[in-house]
Amino acid sequence: MTVYKYYSPADYNFDAIEKGYFYFSKAEKLNDPFDVSLKLINASTNFKALIKRLFPHEYETFSNKYGTCSFSTDGLNKPMWANYGDNYRGFVVEYDEEQFEMITQDLCMPIQYFDVHYVNKCPNLDTKDMKIPYRNIGEKEDKFFLLNDSSIRNPKNLDRVFQYLWSIKEKEGWSHEKEKRMFLGNVPTTILNSKITYEDAGYKVPFPKNCLKRIIIGYNMEDKNVERMKKISNIYGLQGLHSIHVSDKPFDLDIISYQKKH
Secondary structure, eight states: OEEEEEEOSOHHHHHHHHHTEEEEEOGGGSSOTTTTOGGGGTTOHHHHHHHHHHSTTTTTTTTTTOEEEEEESOSOOHHHHHHTTTTTTSEEEEEEGGGGHHHHHHHTSOOEEEEOEEESSOOOTTSTTOEEEEOBTTOSSOEEEEOSTTGGGSHHHHHHHHHHHTTEEEHHHHGGGOEEEEEEOHHHHHSOOTTSEEOSSEEEEEOOGGGEEEEEEOTTOOHHHHHHHHHHHHHTTOSSOEEEEEOSSTTOEEEEEOOOOO
16 A cells, blocks of 8 residues: 655755655654643543553653654645645655565564544543554554553553554544554664664654655755755656646646656
């Protein structure tokens, strides 16, 4: 399946594509105050009390090092082109998500990859027989464990609970993004890996070169950046660039082969 990632025309985004890595942002750098937030646990009073009792020193900081990297199933999303693509001055990269499995093989570490769940209200973890889903890159179906006093004593399961919570976003404000999310949990952020670059704001994780399928530039991209994108396209052996085109049909966008403006 194909997924898309939106980039503004900032130097660090060109650098990411030139050098072939995904950037995983820590929670405080995200644009939703409820994203990767302990606020999502406030309604689950019994669960919150249990976690504080079992992990008194880790509760407040357990997820501080987590990193997320976002994708969309929609490459023609007008609000995202306007926002993340900097009013069509940026670009979108199309990726083959089947190739993402090579990331975990290269790192020899588990990385979760899942659809974001858009909800009207946050789930209550105090619910009886609550099942927590989890899935690593390369796995086709979710696995589950039953959330109870016994299962949560396993730090891996606590990690999975947080990762499940961090897959939840408010439906009204965010569902248009059609987001899929790659996630660095406790293991890859605390056990240092020589292939991951650790920074204060997040993590650089190399992606397999053959996962990049197409580069789509915005119709407002500056000429100097178009030339830079052409060079990047050559790095990956792509047959030129593609660009966003305003369709003749009202309110539609198309993806076409790039043609230099006259």
